[in-house]
Amino acid sequence: MNKCFFMALSLALFSLNVSAQCYTESQQQTWLQKAEASKPVLNKTTHHPVREVKIVADANAFQGFKAVEDGDINDLYSKSFKKKKEVIVDFGKHLVGNVSFKIKDIGPMQDAVLRFKVTFGEIPSDLGLPVEPYTGSLSRGWMQDFQCDVSYDGCYTFNRRITARYMKIEAVGTSIYSDFCFDNITFEATTSAGKSKAQLASTTPQIFKDIARVSENTLKDCMQGVFEDGPKRDQRLWMGDLYLEALANTASFKEYNLTKRCLYLLAGLANPDNGLLYSNMVEYPKPHAQQTFFVDYALSYILTLNDYLKATGDTETARDLWPVVKNQINTILAKAIDNNHLYANTGYQYKGMMVSIVFFDWAPVTLDNHAAIQGLLAHSIDCAYNIAKVIGKTDDVKAYPATAKQLRKAGYKAYWDAKKQIVVSGKERQESYTATSWAVLGDLIKGNEAQKAIRNVMQSNTAIKPGTPYANHFLVAAMLHCGMNSEAKKYVEDYWGGMVRLGADTFWEYYVPDNHLFSSYNGYTLLNSYCHAWSCTPIYFIVNYPEIFQK
Template sequence: MSKVKSKKSKVRITFSVYLVLLTATAFIVSVFIYLLIPLDVYYTSSSIHKSFINVALFLNTHFRLFPSFIIPFLSSQRILGFEKYISFSLLYLTVGIFTFFIDRKRKIFWWYILLSPLVFLEVYIRLINHNLDIMFTPYLNLVIAFVLTRQKSVLKIILKIKKYGNLLFLLFIVYLMFTYFNDFTYLPGKIWKGKWIWSHQDEKDQFLVFEKKLLLPPLIRLKKVPLTITAKSIYRLYINNKFVGIGPGPIDDNNRYFDSYDITKYLHPGINLIKIEAYNYGDDSHFQKKQTGGVLAQIEINSLFFRTIIGTDKTWLVSQDSGWIRTGPKTADGKTYGGEIGTSVLYDEVFDFGVQKRGFNLSDERRAKIEDNLFPRDIPALDYTKTDMKKVDKEGYIDFGEMMVGYPIISAKTDGPAKIIINYREDEKSVGVQKDEFIFPGRGNFVHQNLGRRGFRLVRIVWEKGTGEIELGVETVRFPAEKIGDFKSSDDLLNKIYVLGEKTLKLAMQDQFEDSFIHERSQYLGDSLVDMLYGFYSYSPQILARKALYQFASSQRKDGLIETVYPSSLNQTIISYELMFNTFLKYYYLYTGDLDTVKDLIGNGEKIVKSFDKLKNEQGIIDIGTKNDLEMGEVLTFWIDHISPGDTLPSINLSLNALYYQELDSLSYLYSFIDKKKESVFEEEKKILSQKLQVLVSGLNKSQGKVEGHAAVLLINSGALGTELESEIYNTLFRQMKQLFVTGYFNLFYLLAMEKMGDVDGIKSLVKEHWGGMLDRGADTVWETYDPRVENYLPGSKTHAWSAAPTYFLPAYVGGVRPLSPGWSKILIKPIIIGQSAKTEVKTPCGKIYEKWEIKDGNFDITVNKTCQGEVSLVLPFDIEKGKQITFTENSFHLKIPLSN
């Protein structure tokens, strides 16, 4: 009997010591790390130490057991290289030694002997191959726990121990929690276990390749494997040589986006290769400020039995691809479009296949703090689609049939040493050209995909040396915008013009609204405003519009002004664009009903308006004649219509005051939903400015002065002058002048002024001359500028979405479908009769709207079907019923009016 008790006692001691040793070691290591090592010292971390951190984080997240100030301390990133693996192996070795001396019957020890070599094998592999992460240890922890629980004597002892049984069992459960919750708490953007890495040679204009190998056990069942990544400046991610994504998206100077991908489908048991191609622009560019290089990423492995995180650190291999030789970006070298078109942002790549082979070294682990200003991507991932490869038998142009935006792929088979040049063009006559060079060392097959994005329709291949065969394709990139609008007319020219703008807008919608995806690739405030309007009748712009508003607001300076090209290195203040922020916000709210965004940003808009007090003269009118700079000393660029409006200073001042009045009107409108007191303040300011402008304009008319074209358009649209004075300006000036505005951007404002004045013939003429003229000259996207009076007119860019005005104007004014109150809760139907019929479809936040009118059998016939529950105000065309208004709430409405009435 005593012998049995002795055996049980030994087993009890063995098991107790094992559990206590494991738990105590974890506790002591954690206490030592957190309490004894100075904060500024990089320290070691065992797997159990990381488990301790994450159990604490898990418990705090779900049960609030720890004060909030402890968590940032627990989640510190100070881990030194591979010492954590050594400490981990020493922990197992210590357990083995104690087990040997205590477990005389070797019931547990032999299991330990059988399993421990795998632990040391993992440590050994990690030490000799820094780049390989393997996933054995979590399984081994579970196996040891399983073996212990299978020992009958151990189970009996656990059940029979009275004094210490509960404590030991609790310690055992805690150990399992350490195992299971290893790296459990994963909060993207909040807790980063990766570190910024780059090469030891921190040069600008660098193209680097980072690699990491991950060994997954054969029987692993992955649940979900999210990968989080960002870079300075751009990255392209591959898993097992399969393309995953490109990023990050452009953001303001003080923040940075990170992207998240579920890479489960790319992984398999065995060795997996994680590859990141990264490029740092180095120098300032039109759409990016100078920054040091860096890549930051982490992978969360989730399986049935364990979770762990692998982050970028100095174990990642890095190579500078010497085959990729960039000549550096060519940034716009004029002031505002002051240089030749060919000096816009072009990125020429040179790739030498002869030195393509890379030699890898360990990454340089940046000791920079992981910023608190890393934010998850707030827009959907872009769509990527590969085209078919096109074979080039000889030198000449490849016509892709339409404008392409994406990443070219070249496949070459050379007969010997060779060199080719690839030119990317909008058409054969385009001035701005992007160019790549490829150098081939000898006979062979070569494949390469650009990291730099290209915009083109035509590609010209030039063999400078050697012969061979070339195939060229492109991986196109698009923002995944939903198609929410359509317009059809009996006039096929109007249909083609609508589609022309729609197609251009779709190309320009990338990570942001890009003014030109070939040249600047920048987000301008004025361009973004009109692009948003175009999108509400074609491809949903809400996500990009909201992003743009927040980004422009984030650029606001102490003096109240914002950067009107942003993100960018230009620090450019376009004064007319400053006076469009609140109008942008107003139309965004009108079409979306998103009041939260208005509440967030209206304060920024108010500061912009107040900043113009410095530019007012003694009469309280904006006058930049003597005040052309502000607090920070920069010269303000006046940009109403492309390069220069050609207007005199008095007319420029009138234009600015018209825009200023419109901003006051927008603030008054927006505050009517938020703060009635502020609404009345801006209403009063509007009233005072209106009176002053009416006196000023009347005085010009009486003194045979001149209200020049741009000012006249903006004053009419602003509503500051009143009906009588607006008619006087329009009748004395516009009916005598030929269309002189060369941008489709400003011609939008011209169309709106003509609609307000009821000049239907003028609208027909402008649409067909300006945009129809582009089509006659072979346009397949809208041009940046166009002057029908100039033979063989050559615009700066033949793909510029700011000129897509008819894509908005035709459905909104010819179709006549517009929101009358925020979120389309009230709807206006007010068509213009151009052609014999028009059909408009719009998907709104409150539902779909279908409207069709036609002239048929001597009647004006109009049908409206909607799923919105709001009220509809139908305003009949003036030339049919003199603007008679009919209100209805039914979801279906049909009206037929004889034209004779």
């Protein structure tokens, strides 16, 4: 996810004058210790290529390329590769882990270092599209293309974790005096997921069985030492992705200790002075945070803890982390809500450049997020109050129900266009799927008006559509929230099913049905992640709404 633009800016979201720390060093160290105690053991499985393929252009395939079987995989282990020079192998499924290969002599012994160029791809276009000239807005280092020098022992192990299904090997430096073939190519895949607990009814339509399978594959490959956003890129824990991963996990693998670990890690690395949570963290060499703040992500932490509490009944963890919940809500209410009870701080001026601190989506057009954050804040206050009720802390937040009511009343007045029966946001009265989704989920609008709002925005020629599965998740959730069950079913089938029909074995970071090459990384599609956590949630819908998706 291209949040690195924000990471480059060490921003303080709200400047606070604090006389004492919100969290003590001892408190945060205890949280980090509890996170470490919940660290999973990675499950490992060994995989080998199942076939040789070639990547061919196909206008009907996703991004214009497909893989077709080509050659005999057994030849790789018996015939001269010096003559063959190049091969693309298919492991048969998307994998995350460690890759190694070994060559063996054919005839005279190896008498020189051999040089290979190896490129990995999650999908066929990763190997079909040219890497150069590199025009991406993120580090060139994310690209999975390597120069490999193989010495006399014939062995090579890649020095970083690989995320791929396809592996292209090119011989670029061989000896005229010796020859070789491959002895083995091994992909040792890792995940902290166990066996899925999800059981679908026999009446479930095949397309939803397929969507559920790909959802679980996506989540599984993102479940490493933390819930990662993307195992190829960014390889870190983002709070927005965490919420959706936790939802999908409760419906499938039920690895609740991983959710617990992530909640404690984020709390242990929070800003101790103002209490705010940093938007993301990296696990190695030791857990550390990128010191940036996304308001909607800070609020999503509350949603995650609330879901975790409902799923596990773990009141001890909820009590531990209750100060973190309060600090997110109270700080935002104090610093970003105006006298009209509207969220009024969706942008931050930094060196003459407007930087969004409310994310929600990488839409094809810049979103106005006033209506969306208004709805999310009201919903988050409800979730915080629910946590308080379960752990006996309602005295801390007596004003929350009244505050949420004020936010909803103000949001309805400001963002509901009763004449057009549509949600609008900001001074330009922008129409978008995301603003509508959160106006519904936050109960700024309800009932028939909520249904009309969704139907009208989807019929609008000017409304901004989502750019990511992340935003599309909340659209489906909004449909279900207001009783648009058949529309929600069709949307999941069309959107996530669209990826399945295009050959996805894990769901993608971006999917814009009418623009398969969409990327927020300066248009450089090869930087896109094709196994991304925020796309994994159809399994949550399919399991939790069986009367809709399993019949």
